[in-house]
Amino acid sequence: MITSTTTSTMKSKDTYEVVVIGGGIIGCACAASLAKAGLKVLIIEPSTIGGGTTAAGMGHLVVMDDNAAELALSSYSLELWRALITEDQREAARHEYMQCGTIWVAADDEEMEAARAKLQILQAHDIACEMLNAEQLRQREPQLRTGLAGGLLVKQDALVYPPKSAQILLELALAHGATLHRQSAIDLLDDGTHRGVKCADGSEIFAQHIVVANGIASTQLVNDLPLRHKKGHLVITDRYPNFIQHQLVELGYIKSAHASDGDSVAFNLQPRPTGQVFIGSSRQFDVTHKEIDTGILSKMLAQATSYVPALADLKAIRTWTGFRAATPDGLPYIGPHPTIQKLWMATGHEGLGITTSLATAEILKDQICQQVSKIAVEPYWPSRAAGQH
Structure with missing residues (x-):
């Protein structure tokens, strides 16, 4: 259970290296990957972990091949799922894998x-x-x-129980030093040095990087991506x-x-x-x-x-x-926002969010940490949206 690492109030101008907005399976996977990489991470989620789109997924871990980019992302993610499960056989039962x-x-x-x-x-x-x-x-x-x-x-191909998997990934993030803030993100901020998030309780949290990973709700914060x-x-x-x-x-x-x-x-x-x-x-x-x-x-x-x-x-x-x-082309947005520096997108996964959560987290972490990814990351960049309106 989440206890001491959960915080209900934040000091104004508290600074983190990465703030992840969204506690679904995508946000929790991103937070876990970034925290494991040694970054100081805050996750913002007001409601039940994995209780939104994640809870409405069947949990099917499936290789899809509608196009080369979809095949690369889904097959890479299934490799990561298998590695996660075989790392500790108890994990299979925990994820209902x-x-x-x-x-x-x-x-x-x-x-x-x-x-x-x-x-x-x-x-x-x-x-x-x-x-x-x-x-x-x-x-x-x-x-x-x-x-x-x-x-x-x-x-x-396999299956998991998505809400439980999101919870386990959150616990992994917290075990590596991440913090959970139980609030709603209502606006994005910029103090000239850092990106920030304003929450419904009035708290303002600043970071070197902001990751928007809250599914369709991301349109309330970033409205220039279709x-x-x-x-x-x-x-x-x-x-x-x-x-x-x-x-x-x-x-x-x-x-x-x-x-x-x-x-x-x-x-x-x-x-x-x-x-x-x-x-x-x-x-x-x-x-x-x-x-x-x-x-x-x-x-x-x-x-x-x-x-x-x-x-x-x-x-x-x-x-x-x-x-x-x-998204218009069926591929998620994973990577830097096309015009706002230090703002990262991890949304638009449609029906493949459970499958591709782990790969999404890895390639996003690689980009933030300026590392080379196992697969090409450019096909998922939000900048392609310029031609999709």
């Missing part, structure tokens, strides 16, 4: 071709995967409907152990996930270590209310049961919504 693998389900011959193309890309990057024909798919996941063409199994709300619905069932074994995603999900407008749903099913079944996914642009949309929810569930008919017999125990922060 499970290497279940992902099966990209192909409904027909056209989608099987898409699966084969995906296989070639992933294998070229040494990512373990294999094609499944219709019978092999049926053997691995008998709950899937008959008549599907097959699929692609990506073996090292970000859109992308609302999603989630459903979780009662406990049905071994109902499915892998994360199951339709290949049509890729088109849905990267659509630039309109409402969409896709089949996305996850086995939880608890025996529960997690059901997604939906996307609605520019919808900002949290209420359940029964129309879109019905479509999402109908899509899910069209792939797994027995889902209709399971008892759902909770339904909720969340907001992803979406």
Whole structure:
């Protein structure tokens, strides 16, 4: 639990090396990486750690390959997740980590071709995967409907419980000397030497660097980078152990996930270590209310049961919504603000924030500390937004 390192009041002009705004999984990962590097870090978060967009994520750790930059970031981050878990086997239980693998389900011959193309890309990057024909798919996941063409199994994809992972990353940051300030950041400041943050309680906190890592809420502080709300619905069932074994995603999900407008749903099913079944996914642009949309929810569930008919017999125990922060090109903003010195962005991860949190933290830390990153950082720079409005 967070006790002595949590502070409710700050002295005016308190100075840190880095202030991280946001206590979701991105902010906590950034704080942990920076604190481990020896920097004096303050995290500003008024609410539950991992209680915002993080809590509305399925926790799927998945390699995505819509473009080279997405593949580089997601595959690097999965390497970091595996290293974090294998470093101490107790960590797997703490994160509720499970290497279940992902099966990209192909409904027909056209989608099987898409699966084969995906296989070639992933294998070229040494990512373990294999094609499944219709019978092999049926053997691995008998709950899937008959008549599907097959699929692609990506073996090292995994899952975690996102709010718990955010909390663990925060604890790691605090263990390396970071401080948590339970306030809302309402404005950015500049005293001529340092960047600063003004909080709702009137406190002003200055630092050499400010990291904005609070998802869609970042638009309240930095409004010159294009970000859109992308609302999603989630459903979780009662406990049905071994109902499915892998994360199951339709290949049509890729088109849905990267659509630039309109409402969409896709089949996305996850086995939880608890025996529960997690059901997604939906996307609605520019919808900002949290209420359940029964129309879109019905479509999402109908899509899910069209792939797994027995889902209709399971008892759902909770339904909720969340907001992803979406950039125009689908890549997050990670790096220096294009015009404000010492201001760093770590937002716009849309549906890949859980997956890419650790890599985001590493490449941001590398830039702040002027170190060379394992992957090229330029594709994620916010400066590209100049051509995206």
